[in-house]
Amino acid sequence: MLYEIRTYGEQCLKDKSENVTEITEEIKTLLDDMVETMHEATGVGLAGPQVGVNKRLFVIDIGDGVVRKIINPEILEMSEACIESDEGCLSVPGIYKKVRRAQKIKVRYTTVEGEIVEEEMKDFLAKAFQHEYDHLDGTLFIERISPVAKKMISKKLQLIKKETEKKLKK
Numbered sequence: 001m002l003y004e005i006r007t008y009g010e011q012c013l014k015d016k017s018e019n020v021t022e023i024t025e026e027i028k029t030l031l032d033d034m035v036e037t038m039h040e041a042t043g044v045g046l047a048g049p050q051v052g053v054n055k056r057l058f059v060i061d062i063g064d065g066v067v068r069k070i071i072n073p074e075i076l077e078m079s080e081a082c083i084e085s086d087e088g089c090l091s092v093p094g095i096y097k098k099v100r101r102a103q104k105i106k107v108r109y110t111t112v113e114g115e116i117v118e119e120e121m122k123d124f125l126a127k128a129f130q131h132e133y134d135h136l137d138g139t140l141f142i143e144r145i146s147p148v149a150k151k152m153i154s155k156k157l158q159l160i161k162k163e164t165e166k167k168l169k170k
């Protein structure tokens, strides 16, 4: 099943998400549907809040042949070394801006099988993980860009918000 992707202006994108307490069939189906929705939208990641589910989970597919389904993630360590590169978000359509992220991170999360794993990630995968992780705390990448960049996109953001409001009234 394809989900409708929630867009800038919706409350679920601002709310903090809650831990997943049990990996039920419902959670497994949700993650499968999120993967389908992400692929359909040609995104590299999709987090619960983006489909209106404020649970701490997300999916990532950076095109390395591994579709990652991440439950209750934690970022244990972040490198001081940073990468700065363009980011976009399915919930903020049409906007791409540079964001600074830790180049390497050490993370812990639960798999769909209920296994708790620790993993080191770097570069694009680390960046995608940090972006999706932010969604679980109600943070969008546009809150992490420079003040100048923020000014540049303010009109565009207002347009997206208007579109979102229109959609919600339907």
Ligand SMILES: [Zn+2]
Pocket: 088, 089, 090, 091, 131, 132, 135
């Ligand atoms: Zn996003």
